[in-house]
Amino acid sequence: MPEELIVAEIQQTFFEYRTNFKEPITVFWSGGRQAEIVDAMHEALASWGVGIENIAWNQGAKNLRELQLTFGVPSLFASIQVGVIGVTMTAINPDWSQAPVLVSMFQAGMDALKGATRQQLQSQQTTLGFHLKPPDKRPFRETIAQFVNAKALGTDDAAMFGMSVYY
Numbered sequence: 001m002p003e004e005l006i007v008a009e010i011q012q013t014f015f016e017y018r019t020n021f022k023e024p025i026t027v028f029w030s031g032g033r034q035a036e037i038v039d040a041m042h043e044a045l046a047s048w049g050v051g052i053e054n055i056a057w058n059q060g061a062k063n064l065r066e067l068q069l070t071f072g073v074p075s076l077f078a079s080i081q082v083g084v085i086g087v088t089m090t091a092i093n094p095d096w097s098q099a100p101v102l103v104s105m106f107q108a109g110m111d112a113l114k115g116a117t118r119q120q121l122q123s124q125q126t127t128l129g130f131h132l133k134p135p136d137k138r139p140f141r142e143t144i145a146q147f148v149n150a151k152a153l154g155t156d157d158a159a160m161f162g163m164s165v166y167y
Contacts, residue, residue, distance in 0.1 A: 020086035044112030
C-alpha cells in the first residue's frame with residue numbers, strides 16, 4: 001500500500017529573478033547618469049502605481065557592488081533592484097492569480113532598463129521559495145527529513161534540514 005502524502009500549508013512564498021549585465025553599468029553611477037535609469041523605470045512602472053516615493057537610492061553603500069536603485073511596487077508586494085552588475089526582481093507572498101500582471105510589470109521594467117542602459121544580459125537565475133507548515137503535530141524537522149537523504153550528507157543528527165531544487 002503506498003504511503004499517504006502529507007499536504008503542508010504554504011504560509012509564505014518568495015519569487016526572485018536575478019540577471020547580470022554583460023558589462024557593468026558603472027557609467028551610470030560614476031558619470032552621474034542615474035536619472036536616466038530613474039526616468040525610464042519610473043515611466044515604465046507608473047501603470048503599477050510606482051511613484052517617486054517608491055524609488056530608493058542606497059546612499060550607504062560601502063563599495064560599488066552595493067550601489068543600487070530600488071523601485072518598490074507595493075500593490076504587487078514586489079520590487080526591482082538595479083545595481084552596477086545586474087538586476088534583482090522580487091515578489092514576496094504574491095497573489096499567484098495575478099501572475100500575468102506581475103510578469104508584465106517585471107518585463108516592462110526590464111525593457112525600460114535595457115533601453116536606458118543599452119546593455120545586454122549575460123546570465124539569469126530564478127528562485128522560488130516556500131515556507132511550509134506541516135498539517136500534523138510532528139516536528140517540522142521530522143517532516144522535512146523525509147525529503148532529505150541524510151546518509152548522503154554524512155549526518156542524520158543535524159538540527160534542521162532544508163531542501164532546494166536548482167535547474
